Amino acid sequence: MTTEAATIGLTHGGSEDTGLGHRGPESKSIVVPYGFWLFILSDMVLFSALFATYAALVNATDGGPTTNQLFDRTLVAIETMALLFSSFTCGLAMIAAKRANMAWTQIWLLVTGLLGAVFLFIELYEFAHMIAEGAPPQRSAFLSSFFTLVGCHGAHVTAGLLWIGTMMAQIWAKGFKEHIVRRLLCLSIFWHALDIIWVAIFTIVYLIGTLP
Amino acid sequence: MTQDENDLLDVAPGQPHSNILSETAAYVIGLALALILTGVSFWVASTSVLWGPGVAVGLVVLAIAQMGVHLVFFLHITSGPDNTNNVLALAFGVLIVFLVMVGTIWIMAHMTANMAPPPELTNLQMQH
Numbered sequence: 001m002t003t004e005a006a007t008i009g010l011t012h013g014g015s016e017d018t019g020l021g022h023r024g025p026e027s028k029s030i031v032v033p034y035g036f037w038l039f040i041l042s043d044m045v046l047f048s049a050l051f052a053t054y055a056a057l058v059n060a061t062d063g064g065p066t067t068n069q070l071f072d073r074t075l076v077a078i079e080t081m082a083l084l085f086s087s088f089t090c091g092l093a094m095i096a097a098k099r100a101n102m103a104w105t106q107i108w109l110l111v112t113g114l115l116g117a118v119f120l121f122i123e124l125y126e127f128a129h130m131i132a133e134g135a136p137p138q139r140s141a142f143l144s145s146f147f148t149l150v151g152c153h154g155a156h157v158t159a160g161l162l163w164i165g166t167m168m169a170q171i172w173a174k175g176f177k178e179h180i181v182r183r184l185l186c187l188s189i190f191w192h193a194l195d196i197i198w199v200a201i202f203t204i205v206y207l208i209g210t211l212p
Numbered sequence: 213m214t215q216d217e218n219d220l221l222d223v224a225p226g227q228p229h230s231n232i233l234s235e236t237a238a239y240v241i242g243l244a245l246a247l248i249l250t251g252v253s254f255w256v257a258s259t260s261v262l263w264g265p266g267v268a269v270g271l272v273v274l275a276i277a278q279m280g281v282h283l284v285f286f287l288h289i290t291s292g293p294d295n296t297n298n299v300l301a302l303a304f305g306v307l308i309v310f311l312v313m314v315g316t317i318w319i320m321a322h323m324t325a326n327m328a329p330p331p332e333l334t335n336l337q338m339q340h
Contacts, residue, residue, distance in 0.1 A: 033224030037298060041305030048309040052316035077254060084246055091239040091286055095232060189225055192286040196279050199250075203275035207257040208268050 029182055036186040040193045043156075047197050050149040051204060058209070062140035067209030070135055072126070076206040079122050080198065083157075086115035087195040094188050100176040106168055112191065113164040116157055123154050146205065153201060156194050163187050223294045225287050242285025249278040 025031065058067065093108035127147070130136070137147040167187055170180050253274045256267055283289045289298055 030224050034297060034301075037225045038301055041301055044305055045308050045312065048312040049316075052313045055313070055317050056320040073254065073258070080250055084243070084250065087282070087286055088239055088243045091242075092236070095235050095239075099232070185224060189287065192282060195286075196282045199275050199278045199282070203253060203271050207253060207271050211257060211267055212260075212264075 029178065029185075032182050033185050033189060036189055040189055043193065044197070047149075047152070047200075050145070050152060051200065054145040054149045054205065057141040057145040060141035062142075064140045064143065065133070065135045067142075067205075070130055070133075071206050071210050073206065073210055075122055075126055076202055079119050080202050082115045082119040082122070083195050083198050086112045086119070087192055089115065090188050090191045094184065097171070097176060097181060097184050102171070102176075105171060109164055109168050109171075113161055113168075116161050116164070116191075120154060120157050120161065123150070123157075127151075150201060150205065153194070153197055156190075156197075160187070160191055160194060163190065223288070223298075225289060225298045238285050238288070242281055245281045245285065246278055249274055249281065253278075 026034075089108045089111045093105050093112060096104035096108055130143075135143055137144050164187065167180075167184055170183070174180055253271055256262060256270055256274065262270070283302070289295060289302060291299065
C-alpha cells in the first residue's frame with residue numbers, strides 16, 4: 001500500500017506520514033524556502049499581468065516612437081550576459097556557503113552583486129536615453145506599459161542588490177548560522193527567479209520588438 | 213533517524229546537491245545551455261535565413277526552453293519524490309501565468325479585430 005502510493009508521489013518519499021505525521025512538521029530549513037518559493041511564484045503571476053498589459057498595448061504608440069526605433073540589441077545582449085553570469089556566480093556562492101567557506105562565499109556574492117550593478121547601470125542608462133529622446137512613460141500607452149514592466153524588474157534587481165549587501169554583512173558578522181544560511185538560500189531563489197523573468201523580457205520586449 | 217530516511221526528506225527549491233563536483237557541474241551545464249539558448253535567440257532574431265512569420269514563435273519556444281534550464285540547473289527543481297511540493301506549486305503558478313497571459317492577449321486581439329475600423333480608435337491614446 002505504502003509503496004504503491006509512493007510511486008504516484010502522494011506521500012513524502014515513501015514514508016507513511018503526510019508531512020505532519022509521526023515525524024512532525026518539516027524543519028524550518030525546508031518550510032521557509034518553500035514559503036519563499038510560493039512568494040516567487042506569486043511574483044511571477046504579478047509579472048504575467050504586466051506582460052499581458054504590455055502585449056495588449058505594444059502597438060498603441062499614439063504616433064510616438066515604436067519598439068523598432070527605441071531598442072538597442074547590443075545593450076540588451078550585455079545586460080543579458082551580466083544577469084546570466086550573476087545567476088551562475090550566485091550558485092557558486094551557495095556551494096561555498098554550504099561548506100562554510102567565508103572567503104569564497106563573500107567573493108562570489110560580491111561578483112554577483114557587481115554583475116547585477118552592471119545590469120542595473122545599463123538599464124538606467126537606457127531609460128535616461130529614452131526619456132531624453134522624447135520617449136518618457138507618459139508619451140504613449142506603449143511606453144507606459146514598457147516602463148512599468150521593465151522598471152518593475154529593475155526595482156526587483158535593486159532590491160536584490162540591497163539584499164546581497166545585507167547578506168554579505170550578516171555572514172561576515174554572524175557566520176554560517178542556520179538561519180543566516182536559510183536567508184541566503186531565499187536570496188539565491190530570488191536572484192535566479194529574476195533571471196528567469198529577464199529571459200521573458202529580452203525575448204518578448206526586445207527581440208520580438210526589434211524583428212524587421 | 214537513519215541516513216536513508218534523511219535522504220527521503222523534502223528539499224527546498226534552490227538547495228544544492230551534496231557533492232561539490234556534481235553541484236558545480238550542474239551550474240556549469242546550466243550556464244552552458246543558457247548561453248547556447250540565448251545565443252540562438254539573438255541569432256534567430258537577426259538572421260534573414262528563417263521564415264519571417266515563424267521567428268516570433270521560435271523565440272518564445274527558445275525562451276521557454278531557457279526558463280526550463282534555469283529551473284532545473286539553477287533552482288534544482290527535479291521530478292524526484294522529494295520535490296513533489298515544489299513541482300506542484302510551480303505547476304499551479306504556470307497555470308495562472310498561462311491563463312492571465314494567453315487570456316488577455318486572446319481577448320484583446322479579438323476586441324481590436326472586432327471593434328474598430330478607424331485605427332485611431334484602437335490606438336489607445338494617452339490624454340495629454
